[in-house]
Amino acid sequence: MKSELHRFLQGFRYAANGIWAALHAERNLRFHLCAAVYVLLLSRFYSFSRAEYALLFLCIGGVMSLELANSAVERAVDRPDAAHWAAAGLAKDMAAGAVLVFSLAAAAVGLVLFWQPAVLAGIPGWLADHPLALALLVVSLPCAVCFVLQPKKKG
Template identity: 35%
Template structure:
């Protein structure tokens, strides 16, 4: 095995460590994972289409990726500015706002996909 290939494979290990760090240390990331599992189970139960599942997975991934980038921003700000600074607060707030905006978009996507299925389930036999 070449050194280059070993480094390539090691990169996956580092990436999985980053995923695990986020899930282990970030409460909101754990909430996102739980909600994602519930949404996937609901999708299976409602037998949504492959295209609808693809859109749901894009939404789930978007929220989780944004949560990870928010974690990066928070850690970098804490490293660069260990004491309170108004610009540090703004940077953290903007990063958190990106997660919120993505979560709201994902809720809208979920309503668009699951709404008709749930409507049919509850109001039509």
């Protein structure tokens, strides 16, 4: 019984290692993570219901999950032999297409949820009234850009 629990818990460790490795190696995953943080921060200006927050979390989780799956497919089919080159390229393209399709759907959900001109118009005034929040936003943006665009780690 103890070994079953150990193997079960070990699966979480492997998953965490995979996420960590992808964050280090995959620019698109870092982009999606930063976008998710800013979306969740922006959501605080809205009176979203629990269902709307659930939809946001599903979209964020779906995009990031597909990005992880896309990265896994890319690793699995990298440098195939000559006989499998075309199929490997198509597999990578299809996995990237899955991310794109879900990302566009998530963006449409975001547009439906966030397109409230009265709320959007009030955000600059709120930031002007909260200079510390504005300063943190201004500082966080270049940090996010550097995080997203950091060069790939070797090895």
